[in-house]
Amino acid sequence: MLILMEAGHEEKQLEAVIEKVRSLGFKAHVIPGAQNVAVGVTGNNAAIDPRLFEGMPGVADAIPVTKPYKLAGRDFKRGETEIRVGGVVLGGYDFVVIAGPCAVESEEQTLRIARAVKKAGAHLLRGGAYKPRTSPYAFQGLGEEGLKILAAARAEVGLPIVTEVLDQRSLDAVAATADVLQVGARNMQNFALLKDLGKIHKPVMLKRGLSATLEEWLQSAEYILAEGNPDVFLCERGVRTFADHARNTLDLNVVPAIQELSHLPIFVDPSHATGLRRRVTPMARAAAAAGAHGVMVEVHDQPQHALCDGPQALSPDEFGHLMDDLDKLCRAIGKQLAPQPAATAASRTKSHR
Numbered sequence: 001m002l003i004l005m006e007a008g009h010e011e012k013q014l015e016a017v018i019e020k021v022r023s024l025g026f027k028a029h030v031i032p033g034a035q036n037v038a039v040g041v042t043g044n045n046a047a048i049d050p051r052l053f054e055g056m057p058g059v060a061d062a063i064p065v066t067k068p069y070k071l072a073g074r075d076f077k078r079g080e081t082e083i084r085v086g087g088v089v090l091g092g093y094d095f096v097v098i099a100g101p102c103a104v105e106s107e108e109q110t111l112r113i114a115r116a117v118k119k120a121g122a123h124l125l126r127g128g129a130y131k132p133r134t135s136p137y138a139f140q141g142l143g144e145e146g147l148k149i150l151a152a153a154r155a156e157v158g159l160p161i162v163t164e165v166l167d168q169r170s171l172d173a174v175a176a177t178a179d180v181l182q183v184g185a186r187n188m189q190n191f192a193l194l195k196d197l198g199k200i201h202k203p204v205m206l207k208r209g210l211s212a213t214l215e216e217w218l219q220s221a222e223y224i225l226a227e228g229n230p231d232v233f234l235c236e237r238g239v240r241t242f243a244d245h246a247r248n249t250l251d252l253n254v255v256p257a258i259q260e261l262s263h264l265p266i267f268v269d270p271s272h273a274t275g276l277r278r279r280v281t282p283m284a285r286a287a288a289a290a291g292a293h294g295v296m297v298e299v300h301d302q303p304q305h306a307l308c309d310g311p312q313a314l315s316p317d318e319f320g321h322l323m324d325d326l327d328k329l330c331r332a333i334g335k336q337l338a339p340q341p342a343a344t345a346a347s348r349t350k351s352h353r
Ligand code: PEP
Pocket: 102, 128, 132, 183, 184, 185, 186, 207, 237, 272
């Protein structure tokens, strides 16, 4: 339900509306507009009778909103969500590139790759400290040690860190280090985790579930938004279909589809979507051409020794060429690559560039 206040309403009339929403057991979200203030109502499982509000002083209209996601949809917010991460704006006009290894394997490996992706123009550094692996016998990540390595890499190269939070147990540790917390495809519907992510004050990158519809994905985003964290962005990483020529089927259709329905930034991960290095660059270019706000790409300088996802990792050279391509592509569609974050004092003194 969206309650529109009259142009000349009094403050106490707005407060009465908010009070009434709360007394019904729902949440009220005040949405200031250029002329009219609106109050969005969430927390209701069924339609609310608009007459409960229509007769209240200062109320112009009460409009039922039928979509199962509200805060993630365009009805509740004009314009686009822009998220600031260490000087980089996600979801704006500029194209943003997140790059790094699938997993943090050692300090040397992470620092080497961090330097390489920084040099090639990446904006954020990725690397998993906690890895969701299909096999319980596969490398599970370095855990807290991995987080320390990521912090050291950020201190040296000055790129903000994106890393996955696997469960509620490790949430505090990940939130203390990460600049962006990644929710992996397998956790897209871990609702308890999503609720807790709504209570922290760090951006969350929500990857699409292995077989999630657009509506399910936006409802998962809604879980985080409804708890009070507005800084959510989405990442398409391919879904399971009958097609078996690639690791997953990259659904680029979802980019404009999300943009029609939601103000949340949408990124594309061509690495997990294709599973093969030679296909990553074409699909990253396609994502930019489709209007994505950015891409996330896996890079490794010794992919033959990688502990996770080596076959889909670009070499630093290949990544450099991709950045050149993305630069040209962005210009061709009237955009540009985002400027790299300014180096911090710590990263300037330690920089090996
Ligand atoms: C990843 O980004 O390393 C990852 C595990 O991705 P996904 O959750 O999309 O499989």
